[in-house]
Each structure stands twice: as structure tokens, then as C-alpha cells.
Amino acid sequence: MEYRNLGKSGLRVPVLSFGAGTFAGAGPLFSAWGNTGVEEARRLVDICLEAGVNLFDTADVYSDGASETVLGEAIKGRRNEVLISTKASLPLGDGPNQWGSSRSRLIEAVDQALGRLGTDHIDIFQLHAFDAHTPVEEVLATLDGLVRAGKLRYVGVSNFSGWQIMKSLAVAERHGWPRYVANQVYYSLLGRDYEWDLMPLGEDQGLGALVWSPLGWGRLTGKIGRGNPIPAGSRLHQTAEFGPPVEDEHLYRVVDALEAVAGETGKSVPQIAINWLLQRPTVSSVIIGARNEEQLRQNLGAVGWSLTPEQVATLDAASTVTAPYPHFPYHRQEGFARLNPPVV
Template structure:
């Protein structure tokens, strides 16, 4: 397993991390993801650690805290061997103080997460969504307090608009508060919107990307093709309404090339899709999920090899879409590359 710095920090994270949304699954969405109990979670974590994957991502909203609780039970006795990333900010109840990232809500959310995880600190705390009702200074001052108290090591965001992330980074610099160092984002071969604004921002500001749903919400498993319906056991039957949208023809075009590259490399379609992401700028770690040992071992096979330049180019071409305004007119001009050199 290779390791990368998380953004511009000194924290080294594995290029693959494990998403614990499948732990303790309940409700219409999370039960479809997976329902691993502590014993099964412990086995999956054993496999991850054997492979060098030591970063585990969860959230308080995953199955109303059950994911954090199961993760905490599964890592008991080996806390020092793992990094824990969790998220907060989405509603955990119907009360006025049960959502958002106000000072009161954030402090209570961290204390609750620490209790469920059975630990005294969170390695990476991420704000699960932008909260327009909380001033950025209140948010950052609270994170500064939690970091100074040793309850949080690093802070980041998830699913943030670019201008709000930049606003927070500027405020942190202005007041001398810790910067947000990570952005957990949706990014896949059938969802490349991250590249338009968020990736250039991340490259410029040293924010590391933690990629969620690298297989396009289960559409890039190799089981969905233009000549085959969604398999009977696919979670897409229950979760498609929650997924980022994608046009069928775009999906099929990408899968056609994935099939060809998989045959050339002797790898599986998911392994090729994940490996492509690992070549992209600003990506610190790709979060893989698994409902069972077979899925996990297959996803772990995405590392230890590299796609060829020709294969990357073919996947780039098949997955490319015209970006939204204001990017489209300028990208079609000859001078665009001089104004915007490729990210490295």
C-alpha cells in the first residue's frame, strides 16, 4: 500500500481507505449498503490492516450512529493502529439543535461521536455539508478549540461549494486558526464535476481529496451494461434515487471502455475504475466500501499496478463531458491551455 500526504499536512494516509457506511446498516438507504455487525466488521478491518489500509471513514448520520458504534467495537484494543475519519452536520433528529455546525451542535456532536467510537480523539473530523446558518468564524473558532483540546487532530469538509471552502480557508488564515485540510467529494469516471472548480482550488490551496463512491454508486461494478438490466441483487434498486444522476448512454460508453481495459490488463472493472482515480491530481485517498470479504479483496486489487498512458487517455475520452458555464467557452479556445496549465 502506498501512502500520501493528506493535502499539505504531515499526516500520511493510505491511497485506499475503507468506508464504514456498511456497518450496522439500518433504514432504506444504509441497510441497502450493508449490515455488518461488529464481528464481521472486525474481520473486514483485519483484511484492511493486513493490506496496509489504516484509515476508516464513517459519519454520525450513518444508521443514526450505529456505524460509528460498530466501528468503535471493531477497533477496540488497536486504536493506535488506525486513523478514524468521521463526519457531522447533517440532521440527527427533528429538534432545532440536531443539525448544522453551530458551536453548541458541533461540540455535542464530537462528544457523542467520541462516545460511540470509544476513543478520546478523532483523527479527521469533516463537516458533512455546508451550513449556511452558521457564521464561518463561529465554525472555525469551535474547530480551533476542539483541536487545541486534543479531541480532533485535523478538520475538513465534505460536499462543500468551492466558494465556501475558499471563504473558510481565507478566514482561517486571517485569524490564525487551523486550516481545513481535506475535502471528501464524489468523483468517478461517470461523475467528473469535481474537476471543474474544486480540483483547481484543492491544488492551489493544498486540500486533499478523499473520494467517495469511486464506482459511481455501484454503476461501475461491471454488472451494469447496455445489454444487461440492473442485476436483481443490486443495491441500485433501493438507492438509485439517492445517487448522483448519470445519463444511460454516458454510463454505457464508459463501461464499454472499462471492459476493454479490464481485458487488456487482466484486472476487474472496479479495479480499473479505482486505479484511474488514483492517477488524478489532488487525490489523497479513495474510499472503498464492501459488504463482504470478496468485494473488499477485489477493491484492494486496484493498487500495486498502473494503467498505461494510452489506457488512461481512452478512459479520459470516454468519460469526458462538456463542463458548465463559465468553463465551456474558454476551454474551447486555443489559448485556454496557456491560461490554465494542467494540474500536477
């Protein structure tokens, strides 16, 4: 397993990490992802550790905290062997303080997560969304106190826009508070929006990307393509509505390219899609999920080899779309590109 620094920090993380969103499986979304219990979770953790995957990602909103509970049970007795990443800020209920990133909410959320995980510290704690109702100064001062108390080691964000991250980094630097070093983002061959703003920001400011849904919300499993629409009983009908829409022709164009590269490499479509991400700038780790041992071992086969430059170019060409203003001039007009060369 290859390890990389998480952004501009000294923390080394594996290039593949395991997403525990399939653990417990409560509620309409997470039950569609999976419903892994404690015994199977222990087995999946065993396989991960054998392969060198020691970073496990979860969130308080995953199955209303049950994912954290199952993960805590699965790593019991080997806490010193693993890194835990979790998140908070999204609503856990309708109460006035059951959502957001206020001081009250974050302190309570961290303490509850520690209890469910059965640990005294969280290695990477991320805000799951920007809270426009709470001053950035309050959020960062609270995170600083939690780091000083030893409850958090590193902090990051997820689902933030570029200006929200940059404002937070400026405030943190002004006060000497911990800077965000992780940005957990959606990024795949079907969704390359990350490259327009957040990737250059990450390169410039030292945020490492923790990539979620690398298979485009389940569309790049190798089971969907031209002549093979989403099967009637597929879980994708339940989960895809939560992700960005993808036009059929764009999906088929990307799948065609993946299948062509698969024929050249002998690798599977998912392995190629993940390997492509591992060659992208700023990516520290790609979060893989699995409902069972077979899926996990398949995803673990995405490392230990590399696509050729020609194969990368094939995938790039098939997956590229026109960037929105003001980004498109920098990709399409030579004068703009000279001033601001893309991050590659």
C-alpha cells in the same frame, strides 16, 4: 500499500481507505448499503490492516450513529494502529439543534462521536455539509477549540462548493485557526464534476481529496453494461436515487472503455475504475466499501500496478463531458486554455 500526505498536512494516509457506511445498516439508505455487524466488521478491519489500509471513514448520520459504534467495537484494542475519519453537520433529527455546525451542535456531535467510537480523539473530522445559518467564524473558532483540546487532529469538509471552502480558508488564515486539509468528494469515471472547480482549488490551497463512491453509486461493478441493465432486485434501485443521474448511453460508453482496458490488463472493471482515480491530481485516498470479505479483497486489488498513459487516455475520452460555463471555454478554446491550463 502506498501512502500520501493528506493535502498540505503532515498526515500520511493510505491511497485506499475503508468506508464504514455498510456497518450496522439502519434506515432505508444504509440498510441497502449493507448491515455488517461487529464480528464481520472486525474481520474486515483485520484484512484492511494486513493490506496496509489503516484509515477508516464513517459519520454520525450513518445508521444514526450505529456505524460509529460498530467501528469502535471493531478497532477496540488497536486504536493506535488506525486513523479514524468521521463527519457531522447533517440532521440527526428534527430538533432545532440536531443539525448544522453551530458551536453547540459541533461540541455535542464530537463528544457523542468520541463516545460511540470509544476513543479520546478523532484523526480527521469533516463538516458533512456547509451550514449557511451559522457564521463561518463561529464554525472555525469552535473547531480551533476542539483541536486545542486534543479531541480533533485535522479538519476538513465534504459536499462544500468552491466559494464556501475558499471563504472558510480565508477566515481561518486571518485568525490563525486550523485550515481544512481534506475535502471528501464524490468523484468517479461517471461523475467528474470535481475536476472543474474543486480540483484546481485543492491543488492551489492544499486540500487532499478523500474520494467517496468511486464506482459511481454501484454502476461500475462490472455487472451493468450494454444489454445488462440494472437487475430488478438490485440494491442500486434503492441507492442510485440518492446520487446524480447518469444517462444510459454515457454509462455504457464508460463501461465499454473499462471492459476494453480490462481485457488488456486482466484486471476487473472496479479495479480499473479505482486505479484511474489514484492517478488523478489532488487525490489522497479513495474510500472503498465492502459488504463482505470477497468484495473487500477485490477492491484491494486496485493498487500495486498502474494503467498505461494510453489506457488512461481511453478512459478519459469515454468519460469526459462538456463542462458548464464558465469552465467550458478553458477546455475548448485555445486562448482561454493558455491563460488557465488545466490541472492534470
